[in-house]
Amino acid sequence: MTEKAAPAPLARTVVQQCVHARLQVSPPGPDSEAEWVQVGRGMVIYVCFFKGATEDMLPKMVSTLLNQRLCERPSGGLASVLDLQGSVLVVPQATLGGRAKGRAMQYHGNISKDDGLRLYQCFVSLCQAQLQAAGGETRGGAKGAGGETRGGAKGAGGETRGGAKGAGGETRGGAKGAGAEPEVKHGTYGNRQVLQLDTNGPYTHLMEF
């Protein structure tokens, strides 16, 4: 092995592109149904912070994740989620910090819950700000291709089966791709992240910071 070993990371993300993703943000209660958020074409960011992570690393981290060519263009080749004007679903995922010790996984390197929540909220806000800023720059030319903005991909809790046919055919959910307004949705920190993911190839990437 001649590669230089990287220092231990302060944050770990796994990124997957999606044509539709749906995440539970509030579990069902005795008198209430579960609440969900969903996004159409774009990417899912699973994020975990380690001890030592601080807010001042977040702007560059978010900028990298949104600008790095981690998604596929429909025409082939990789592009960033901002290039694609795709949406982003952020999923807090403390398990990503796991290290094997025997058959068990240990999470001793993970940040405390309070600090993690603060960083997570800041991370989501920065994603929203950067996606909005990028959308403001490019929206004029690209919005409304196909005449449909929003529509099928909205309505948390509603059934929006059918709709878009992806390259693989049979994609579930009302994912729109071009035409849908880019948006950031995110899971509830500390909750169970009940997730349904549809991809035309997840293109899973590991990005550490």
Place this chain on the structure above:
Amino acid sequence: MTEKAAPAPLARTVVQQCVHARLQVSPPGPDSEAEWVQVGRGMVIYVCFFKGATEDMLPKMVSTLLNQRLCERPSGGLASVLDLQGSVLVVPQATLGGRAKGRAMQYHGNISKDDGLRLYQCFVSLCQAQLQAAGGETRGGAKGAGGETRGGAKGAGGETRGGAKGAGGETRGGAKGAGAEPEVKHGTYGNRQVLQLDTNGPYTHLMEF
């Protein structure tokens, strides 16, 4: 950071637990529909090999992945996929080898396609062998809970919506959980991995070897 930096890995996996997962193994042709495989409750292993990976590392790698407590018990706490008698879906995922260089991702560390295919096939075979061996040991006591073996989760290409209600409610697909025979399914190396994933929380873990 006082942690010792790990050496560069020879293989990288990302593991997610699922209640149902469906993967395209053959794209649609002019006269044929796409072919799919699917699994019920268990885990998805996304796998990428780096230059220098060899077959002799695979038995330990597979044993670790199948015995490590990377999944959740319905009752809480982590358990291995063998403990749970769950199924395994193996997804070849070369993108996992990506390294950022500017805004682009580079995959120079990835193994060659020929060597990767050979390792991938061996990896899948070992998963099948270890899952079968474990099933042979424990099947007597656990098989047929609920009186249903196989059933809804079978039938690639068929529509098997509805069925199991997971902890999050509204799980799509005919995932069975207890009662389904554990099995290994896998994607076609080099193909686009069109994937549909349903989870009660992906419990995403990174495991490197």
